[in-house]
Amino acid sequence: MSEKILLEMNHIRKEFPGVLALKDVSLQVQAGEVHALLGENGAGKSTLIKILGGIYSSDAGEIVIDGSVVTINSVQDAQKFGISVIHQELVLVPHMTVAENIYLGREPLKAGRFVDFKKMNDDAKHLLDSFELDIRPNEEISELTIAQQQMVEIIKALSFHAKILVMDEPTSSLSEKDVDFLFENIRKLKKAQVGIIYISHRMSELKQIADKITVIRDGEYIGTRQTHATTNDELITMMVGRQLTNYYTRTFGNPTTKVLEVKHLNAGKLLKDISFHLFSGEILGFAGLVGAGRSEVMKCIFGIDAFESGEILINGEPVVVKNPDDAMKRGIALVPESRKREALFMDQSVTYNITIKALGEFIHGIHVDNARETEITKEYVDMMEIKTPTYKQVVGNLSGGNQQKVVIGRWLATKPKILILDEPTRGVDVGAKAEIYSIMNELVKNGVAIIMISSELPEVINMSDRVVVMSNGKITGCLSREGLTQEKIMHHATQFVTT
């Protein structure tokens, strides 16, 4: 690794109305290194990145690239300085093709005037092929899965041949296989002397890929460590400012009452002969590669998607769940995987978002019980430790992880009997993860049945009573807690996969 300092961000400060997002943060990145940025939800990581990427401008501080101070006022400026960013939120245009999205804002021209679609598609195809991705350049973004969209974002960012590449939680919706693929490419870029800033809440990833780790907390610089010279405990203490003792909280009971049973569910090409059952007071893990059909099963149960044949029984009785509202009345709650697309009202307040499913608790006829509304909000904001300046803050302005907590809080507010969590800890920091685990534990202790879809195997293994593994729309295994290993799960998860 060379010692050349590629990028310095010195004493950056940024204030939003009512929120001091960055007090004083500095960061130094060398050419050819992967520099991880670590911090709790709302610590200011994305804000720092957006300043570097020309989305926000800083209130104070300087940015130095290759030894000279630069001003970055727009995305174009950032691109000019060789900075390319994969943002935390997916930013693709749904109704445009993969190729159009990759070259958005820098479309190749012919005759200096017209977009050269042929070249654009050919180039995109070339790119996708070189990364061995099975995505066609003329496919519409809206037809891709979230994981595929994430891959398109990554490829788009790589295609800039940037000097400085920033990745804000690039792996949050990727499966292990895609993560490996991404890491391979990161290593290639390192060899090419690209400086990489990498943000992730998965500590195991940082160990694998990062050379250095800088920790920020509440908008302040805490310290920088060499990865090989630090420990998880030290990093966590730096992050949360105290020691975290229990990570996975789980008291296992002996659940025997079936609350949900699914029999021979078939839905087109997506799901084939899905059968499983769920006891009250247990956590049933759902593992599998992204696209295995796990979310699809849950959407069928929750009445969002239709299925062709099969039966769903709740408390032993066959039911037809007509729509999500009907599902809620039967005590089912589903926390979807894509918070932006499927869950949040970005322009509305924290209160609005949390209470939207529990309006019955404080609106009676035309009377709105404001005190009760605030009480409910407070209960779940406190329980989920949501970091927000006021309850009135619009959710779009919260950090990514805190948005996730709002979604979970909303569904807890409906007091469900069967709680389906689709990637509940995606993009959530370690402290909050521990918090979510302990909440899940509390819920099952009180008899709630939880289905947890997760691509994070350690969490599946440590939290679940039993684990259902899916692959290519089929259930390939139902494993009990004893003797559960990552290898075992992966073995089942890769059956029927033809790649």
Add this chain to the structure above:
Amino acid sequence: MKKLQAKNNPLYNFGRENFGILIGLLLLCVILTIFSPVFLSKNNILNVLRQVATNLYIACAMTMVIILGGIDLSVGSTIALSGVVTGGMIAFDGHSLVVAVIAGLLVGVAVGAFNGFLISKTTIPPFIVTLSTMNIARGASYVYTGGQPIRVMSDSFNFIGSGYVGEIPMPIIYLVIIVIISVLIMSKSRLGRHIYAVGGNPTAARFSGINNSRVLFFAYLFSGLMAAIAGVVLASRMFSGQPTAGQGAEMDAIAAVVLGGTSMSGGVGKIGGTVIGALIIGVLSNGLNLLGINSFWQYIVKGVVILIAVYVDFLKKGKKSN
């Protein structure tokens, strides 16, 4: 591979994307040919096209505006304002025709620029901005004319809207040019890509280094200019600038755009669809006239047809997404 080729054939694409409304248009024509001997005559067809023309100038721009997730309600009033200014420049001030027409067009550009400026630089919704300019421009037309039409009895002025080149009426020539330019912008140019991007996901557009404001500004400017062209053409055809001209024109344009399959929520749509949409509206009113159905009923028929067309489109799209 075969699929790729098909995708690259614009005519095939045009047919496939607009299959439903093309059939509708065809059906309409067949029915009218059966019931009215005049319908298929050359004169009548040119007549329909001439009527469709002014709506389509505006509708082309409106397509861009709606793809951007916006709306331009001010076009009808702009038709009046640019018409009366052109007329007034000749009749009141004795300016030459060229100067008057340029002034008329500039009025439209000014209204468009004003809309574009407010919409791209503030967060006031396009509906509100253009609702205001709609009233302002209409009011200005009345004030400027004192409520009376401004008569311009000049053959050269009248040629703009009523003249012919060979057998082709002038408005149709403008129409062809405008449609070609619009199609080129939307399907071939970078600007077109950016219009779809800003309409489909403004954040993504901004994060990709697109200047959203500039794209928005352009669309409303273009809309103003198109309305002005329509205004001058209409004034010329009527030998006068009339402050009441273009009333409801914005709604006809929006109807054409929507019939053509453009989504009111932005991000999706094509000029080609809008052209067919406008033709349907044009042929329909022409047909109803030929059949002697009174104009009160025509409104009802028009409304019903729009609903049916959009509903069919909805059914089609619903199937696709499953």
